[in-house]
Amino acid sequence: xxxxxxxxxxxxxxxxxxxxxxxxxxxxxxxxxxxxxxxxxxxxxxxxxxxxxxxxxxxxxxxxxxxxxxxxxxxxxxxxxxxxxxxxxxxxxxxxxxxxxxxxxxxxxxxxxxxxxxxxxxxxxxxxxxxxxxxxxxxxxxxxxxxxxxxxxxxxxxxxxxxxxxxxxxxxxxxxxxxxxxxxxxxxxxxxxxxxxxxxxxxxxxxxxxxxxxxxxxxxxxxxxxxxxxxxxxxxxxxxxxxxxxxxxxxxxxxxxxxxxxxxxxxxxxxxxxxxxxxxxxxxxxxxxxxxxxxxxxxxxxxxxxxxxxxxxxxxxxxxxxxxxxxxxxxxxxxxxxxxxxxxxxxxxxxxxxxxxxxxxxxxxxxxxxxxxxxxxxxxxxxxxxxxxxxxxxxxxxxxxxxxxxxxxxxxxxxxxxxxxxxxxxxxxxxxxxxxxxxxxxxxxxxxxxxxxxxxxxxxxxxxxxxxxxxxxxxxxxxxxxxxxxxxxxxxxxxxxxxxxxxxxxxxxxxxxxxxxxxxxxxxxxxxxxxxxxxxxxxxxxxxxxxxxxxxxxxxxxxxxxxxxxxx
Amino acid sequence: xxxxxxxxxxxxxxxxxxxxxxxxxxxxxxxxxxxxxxxxxxxxxxxxxxxxxxxxxxxxxxxxxxxxxxxxxxxxxxxxxxxxxxxxxxxxxxxxxxxxxxxxxxxxxxxxxxxxxxxxxxxxxxxxxxxxxxxxxxxxxxxxxxxxxxxxxxxxxxxxxxxxxxxxxxxxxxxxxxxxxxxxxxxxxxxxxxxxxxxxxxxxxxxxxxxxxxxxxxxxxxxxxxxxxxxxxxxxxxxxxxxxxxxxxxxxxxxxxxxxxxxxxxxxxxxxxxxxxxxxx
Numbered sequence: 001x002x003x004x005x006x007x008x009x010x011x012x013x014x015x016x017x018x019x020x021x022x023x024x025x026x027x028x029x030x031x032x033x034x035x036x037x038x039x040x041x042x043x044x045x046x047x048x049x050x051x052x053x054x055x056x057x058x059x060x061x062x063x064x065x066x067x068x069x070x071x072x073x074x075x076x077x078x079x080x081x082x083x084x085x086x087x088x089x090x091x092x093x094x095x096x097x098x099x100x101x102x103x104x105x106x107x108x109x110x111x112x113x114x115x116x117x118x119x120x121x122x123x124x125x126x127x128x129x130x131x132x133x134x135x136x137x138x139x140x141x142x143x144x145x146x147x148x149x150x151x152x153x154x155x156x157x158x159x160x161x162x163x164x165x166x167x168x169x170x171x172x173x174x175x176x177x178x179x180x181x182x183x184x185x186x187x188x189x190x191x192x193x194x195x196x197x198x199x200x201x202x203x204x205x206x207x208x209x210x211x212x213x214x215x216x217x218x219x220x221x222x223x224x225x226x227x228x229x230x231x232x233x234x235x236x237x238x239x240x241x242x243x244x245x246x247x248x249x250x251x252x253x254x255x256x257x258x259x260x261x262x263x264x265x266x267x268x269x270x271x272x273x274x275x276x277x278x279x280x281x282x283x284x285x286x287x288x289x290x291x292x293x294x295x296x297x298x299x300x301x302x303x304x305x306x307x308x309x310x311x312x313x314x315x316x317x318x319x320x321x322x323x324x325x326x327x328x329x330x331x332x333x334x335x336x337x338x339x340x341x342x343x344x345x346x347x348x349x350x351x352x353x354x355x356x357x358x359x360x361x362x363x364x365x366x367x368x369x370x371x372x373x374x375x376x377x378x379x380x381x382x383x384x385x386x387x388x389x390x391x392x393x394x395x396x397x398x399x400x401x402x403x404x405x406x407x408x409x410x411x412x413x414x415x416x417x418x419x420x421x422x423x424x425x426x427x428x429x430x431x432x433x434x435x436x437x438x439x440x441x442x443x444x445x446x447x448x449x450x451x452x453x454x455x456x457x458x459x460x461x462x463x464x465x466x467x468x469x470x471x472x473x474x475x476x477x478x479x480x481x482x483x484x485x486x487x488x489x490x491x492x493x494x495x496x497x498x499x500x501x502x503x504x505x506x507x508x509x510x511x512x513x514x515x516x517x518x519x520x521x522x523x524x525x526x527x528x529x530x531x532x533x534x535x536x537x538x539x540x541x542x543x544x545x546x547x548x549x550x551x552x553x554x555x556x557x558x559x560x561x562x563x564x565x566x567x568x
Numbered sequence: 569x570x571x572x573x574x575x576x577x578x579x580x581x582x583x584x585x586x587x588x589x590x591x592x593x594x595x596x597x598x599x600x601x602x603x604x605x606x607x608x609x610x611x612x613x614x615x616x617x618x619x620x621x622x623x624x625x626x627x628x629x630x631x632x633x634x635x636x637x638x639x640x641x642x643x644x645x646x647x648x649x650x651x652x653x654x655x656x657x658x659x660x661x662x663x664x665x666x667x668x669x670x671x672x673x674x675x676x677x678x679x680x681x682x683x684x685x686x687x688x689x690x691x692x693x694x695x696x697x698x699x700x701x702x703x704x705x706x707x708x709x710x711x712x713x714x715x716x717x718x719x720x721x722x723x724x725x726x727x728x729x730x731x732x733x734x735x736x737x738x739x740x741x742x743x744x745x746x747x748x749x750x751x752x753x754x755x756x757x758x759x760x761x762x763x764x765x766x767x768x769x770x771x772x773x774x775x776x777x778x779x780x781x782x783x784x785x786x787x788x789x790x791x792x793x794x795x796x797x798x799x800x801x802x803x804x805x806x807x808x809x810x811x812x813x814x815x816x817x818x819x820x821x822x823x824x825x826x827x828x829x830x831x832x833x834x835x836x837x838x839x840x841x842x843x844x845x846x847x848x849x
Contacts, residue, residue: 365743389750396747404740407759419748471748 018093019053021197021228022074026087029069029078029252043069044252051197051228056220058231058239058260060275061249062486067232070249071199074230075112076104092196109136113190115183115219117202122186123174129185130154130170136192153192161188162218179351180211184218191222198222201232208350208513213557216242234486237279237516237559240264248272278491280520282543288498289491289520309377310338311507312362312475316371319357331357333531334371339475344501344508346522346539348515348554354531355511359479362509363397375474393422393471400480402460406452412438412463413448419470437466440503441496458489465496469504477509482517494521515558519543527551587838590831597828600647608644612637612798621814631816633807642798643820649799650828653714653792654780660718661779662772665725666765672726673733673764674756684730691723696782700791708791716791717782725771733764770843774836777829784825800825 029044044066051057061067072078074091076099089097092111096103108114116122123132133154137145145153151170158166161184174182183203190198200219204212220242223229233239239246239260246263248256248271256269267273278289319332332354339345349355360366362373364380373380375394396419399405406415416434424430438448441462452460461481468476478497482490498521501508512518518525519539526536527550535548546552600607616636624631630639672683690698699720706712736742742759749755786792787801795802800821807818 363747365746392746392750393748397744399740399744401740405744407741407745407763409762418745422748467744467748 019226020050020090021053021092022049022051022230023088023090024049024086025089026085027070027073027089028085029066029073030083030085031079032081032083042252044073044249047247047249047252047254048257049247051230053196053226053228054223055244056223056229056231056242058233058243058246059249060233060236060239060246062234062275062488064251065249066252067234067249068201071114071201071230071232074197074199075108075114076101077108109139109195110193111195112197112199113193113195115187115190115198115200115203117205123182125174128171128173129158129177129182129189132185133157133170133189133192136189139193154188157188157192158185161185161191162214163188179207180215183207183211183215187215187218187222195227197228197230199230199232202234203231204238205233205235209515209557209559210350210553212238213559216559235279235559236264236275236487241559248275275487278487279516280491280494280514281516282519284516284520285539288495290488290495310340311343312337312339312373312375312380312509313377314338314362314371314373317358317361317368317373318370319354319361319366320369321357331531332361332368335528335531335533336371337526337533337536339507339509341507342501342505343524344510344522346518346525347509347511347528348513348518348525349528350513350554352530353528355513355528356479357531358528359397359477359509359511362475362477363395364391393419394473395475395477396468396471396473398461398464398468398476398478398481400483402457402464403452405464406460408451408453411449411451412443412455415452415463416466416470419467422471433470434466437469440469440500441466456489457485458492461485461489461493462496465493465500469500469506473506475509476506477511479511480513481510483512483514490517497521515543515554527554584838586834590834593827593831594835597647597651600644601651602648604641604645604648608638608641610638610641612642612645613796614638621810621817623814624816630820631814633803633817634810634814639803639817639820642803643800643824646798646800646803646821647824649710649793649797650780650783650801650825653710653717653783653799654776657714657717657721657783658772658776658779660714661721661775662725662768664719664722665727666729666768668722669726669729670733670761670764672730673737674760680730683726687723687726687730690720691727693720695720695724695778696785699782699786700789703786703791708794710793710797713783713786713792716786717779720782721775721779725768725775728767728771729764732767733760736760736763767843770836770840773839774833777832777836780832781825781829 025048027044027047027049028042030042047066047070049057049059049070059067059070069078069082073082073084076096078084084097086097089095091107096107099107123129130151134150137150137153154170155166158170163169163181163184169177169181169185174185177185187203198219203219204215207215216238219229219231231239231243236246243260245258246256246260247254248263248269250271256263256267256272263272264276267276274291277284277291280289315336317332317335318330321329321331335354335358337345347355347358357366361368362380364373375391378391380391380395413434416437417430420430420433420437424433434448438445443459443462443466447455447459447463452463455463464481481497482493485493494517497508497510500506508521510518510521522539524537525539525542526533527542527546527548528534529550535542535546535551542551543555546555604612614637616632618636619628619632620634620636622628622632622636628638628640630643633639633642668683668687672680672687693701695717699716702716702719703712706715737756737760742755745755745759746752749758783792784799784801784804787799788805790802790805792801793799795806803821804818804825807814807821811818
C-alpha cells in the first residue's frame with residue numbers, strides 16, 4: 001500500500017493493518033439436540049484457521065468431516081441450532097462471536113463472497129444471470145451505480161469470469177447456460193462487490209475436468225489482487241496445485257495442517273497418507289488403494305486373455321434422442337469396440353459425451369438405432385421381450401446411484417436373491433450363494449436383513465456389486481460406480497472390483513468421467529467425445545502418449561498429484 | 569453437510585394432540601356405527617308427538633325433532649349409514665381408480681392416452697356435480713349413492729396412480745430389475761405395482777372425508793337413504809324447516825358431519841406426512 005492511498009471512505013470497516021483476514025482459534029461447532037431434531041453432536045472440535053491476504057487455504061475432508069459447516073460459520077450461516085464457540089474468532093480484525101444477524105449481513109457478500117457447488121440451485125431460475133449480479137452490486141458495492149454503469153460492470157464481471165460474449169450471456173437464464181458457465185456466473189456474482197475473502201465450497205465437484213481446470217485457474221487469478229480464498233474440497237488432488245496451505249479435517253478435528261507442499265509430499269498423519277494413497281491414477285495401477293480393504297483370498301483363475309472370440313463385439317452403434325425442440329440429437333455416432341474375456345475396458349469422457357448411452361445399449365435396456373452388439377458371437381437383442389428372456393442375466397449393471405437402483409421395499413437379501421434366482425432355482429442353494437456373494441463383497445453379516453437406505457454409500461455399492469454378480473454375468477457394465485463416493489470409500493470399492501475381476505470370469509465395461517479411476521483399473525481404454533470414440537488402445541499407451549488432441553486436452557486438465565514422490 | 573437428511577428425519581415424533589383427539593372421535597364413531605345401542609339405548613325411529621321439538625336436556629341430549637324423535641339417538645344411529653356410504657364409495661372409487669390407473673400406466677401408448685383423456689373429461693366436472701348427474705339417472709337410494717360418489721371420485725385416484733406408475737416404470741430400480749427378470753409382466757407385478765400403490769392408502773383416507781361430505785350433500789338433496797332412515801344428510805334436510813324454532817335438530821347432525829370430516833382429514837394428512845418422510849429417507 002502506497003502512502004498516498006487512503007482506505008475507501010464508503011467502506012463500513014477500516015482495513016486492518018495486518019494482512020490477517022481471518023483468525024480463528026479453538027473453533028467448536030455443535031448442534032443443539034432440540035433444534036437439530038435429536039441429532040445433537042459436535043461436528044467441529046478445536047479448529048484453528050488463519051487466512052492471510054493473497055493466500056489460498058484449502059480445507060480438505062470427506063463427508064461428515066465438518067468442512068462445509070466450518071465454511072458456513074465464517075458467514076454466520078452455520079444453520080439453526082448450531083452453537084459456535086471459539087477462543088478467538090476474528091474476521092477482518094473484528095470479533096464476530098457477538099455478531100447479530102445485521103452485522104453478519106454487512107459482511108456477507110460485500111466482504112466475504114461465497115461460491116457453492118451447485119450453481120443451478122444457487123442461481124434463481126426466474127432471473128437472468130445479469131439480474132443476479134446486479135443484485136449483488138446493488139446490495140454490496142462500495143458506491144451507488146447508475147444503471148448504465150451497472151450494466152457495463154456486469155459485462156466486465158462476466159468477462160473477467162471468463163464467459164464469452166458477456167453482453168449476450170447476461171440476458172440469459174441459468175437453465176440456458178452450461179454447468180461451467182453457470183459456475184462462472186456464480187463466481188462473477190460472488191466477486192461483484194469485490195470482497196476480500198472468497199469461500200468456494202466444492203466449486204468444481206459437479207464439473208468435467210476441462211471446465212474444472214478453467215474454474216480453478218479463474219479462482220486463482222482472483223486471489224492475485226491481495227484477497228484471500230478458502231477452497232473446500234473432498235479431493236486432495238484438486239486443491240494440491242492451487243492451495244498455499246492445507247487443513248485436513250477428519251470427523252471435525254484437524255489431523256494435519258501446514259503448507260501445501262509439505263502436507264501433500266510429506267504427510268505426517270496416517271489419515272492424510274491414506275487419503276493421498278487412495279487417489280487412483282497412473283501411479284496406482286496394480287497396487288491396492290486402501291489399506292482397509294483386505295484382499296480376497298481366492299485362487300486366481302487361469303488367464304484367458306488371448307481368447308479368440310471377444311465377449312462383447314459392438315459394431316457401428318448409433319443412437320438418436322429426440323430433442324426438446326423437435327430436433328434430433330445423435331448421442332452415439334458409429335461406435336465400435338470389443339471387450340475380451342476377463343478384460344476391463346475403460347470408457348472415459350465428459351458429461352454429454354454419450355458414455356451412459358453406451359451403457360444402456362450394452363445392457364440391452366435401449367435398442368440401438370443402427371449397428372449390432374453380439375455377446376460371445378451371438379447377437380445381443382434389443383429390448384424385445386421374447387429375445388431378452390433367453391439371455392437375461394448375461395449382462396449386469398452397476399450404476400452410480402445405488403440407492404435408486406434398489407426397490408425401496410426390498411432388503412439386501414431380496415435384492416441379491418433376485419439375480420441369484422436366475423442361476424440357482426433351488427431355494428437352499430440360492431441362500432448359500434447369497435451369503436457367499438455378500439462375503440465376497442465384504443459386507444458385514446448383519447446387513448443381510450436390512451434395507452439399503454440404512455447402509456452407508458460404500459456398503460450400498462457393495463450390495464449393488466453382489467447383485468450384479470448374482471446371475472453370473474458374462475459382462476459387467478459399471479457406469480460411474482464410484483462417482484458418488486468419498487475418496488477413501490472409492491478406494492475400497494475399486495480394490496474390490498479389481499479383486500473380483502481376478503476371481504470371476506466376468507468382463508468389465510468400466511465407464512467414468514474420472515480419468516484417474518479409469519486409468520487405475522482398465523486394461524484398455526476408449527476416449528469418447530460427442531458420441532464418437534476418438535481414441536482407444538492399451539491404457540498405458542493412451543494415457544502416456546495420447547494421439548488425439550481431445551485426449552491430450554483431457555489429460556492436461558486432470559489435476560496432477562505427484563504422489564509417487566509423495567509416497568516415498 | 570454433516571447432518572444427512574436420513575438422520576434429520578428419522579426421529580419418530582410423538583403423536584400430536586390433534587391426531588389423538590381425531591382418532592378418539594373416530595373410535596367413538598366406530599362404536600356408534602357397529603354397536604349404536606351401547607351408547608344410545610332408545611329407538612331412533614320411535615316418534616313421540618307430545619315431545620316434538622324439545623330443546624336439549626338431560627332427557628334428550630340433542631333435543632327432539634318435529635316428530636318427537638330423539639336427535640341424539642338418531643345421530644348415533646346415523647353414523648352407521650354415513651360411514652358406510654363414505655367408506656364404501658371410497659373403496660369403490662379407489663378400486664376403479666387403481667385398476668384403470670395401473671392399466672393406463674403399464675400399457676401401450678394408445679390405451680394409456682385413451683384412459684387418461686377419459687380421466688381428464690370426467691375429472692373436469694366437480695366430483696359432486698358428476699355424482700349428481702349419475703344419481704339422477706339411477707334414482708335415489710343408498711346403493712345408488714355409493715355408486716355415484718365412488719365413480720365420480722375414481723378419476724382423482726386414477727390419475728395419481730397412473731402418474732406414479734409411469735414414474736416408477738422409468739425408475740432406475742425397475743430398469744435394473746429388467747436385467748435379472750426375464751418376463752416383463754413379472755417386473756411390473758413385483759416392482760412397479762407395489763411401489764405405485766404406496767400412496768393409495770393415504771389418498772383413500774383423505775378421500776373418505778370428502779366422500780362423507782358428498783354423501784351428506786346428496787342425501788340432503790333427497791338422493792340418499794329414504795325416510796325414516798336417520799342418515800346425517802337427510803336429518804339436516806328434514807330439520808331445514810324447523811331451524812328457526814329448533815336449531816338443535818339440524819345443528820347436531822351438522823356438527824357431527826363437520827367433526828368427522830375434520831378428523832378423517834387430519835389423520836389422512838398425518839399419514840401423508842409420515843409417508844412422504846419415509847420416501848425422503
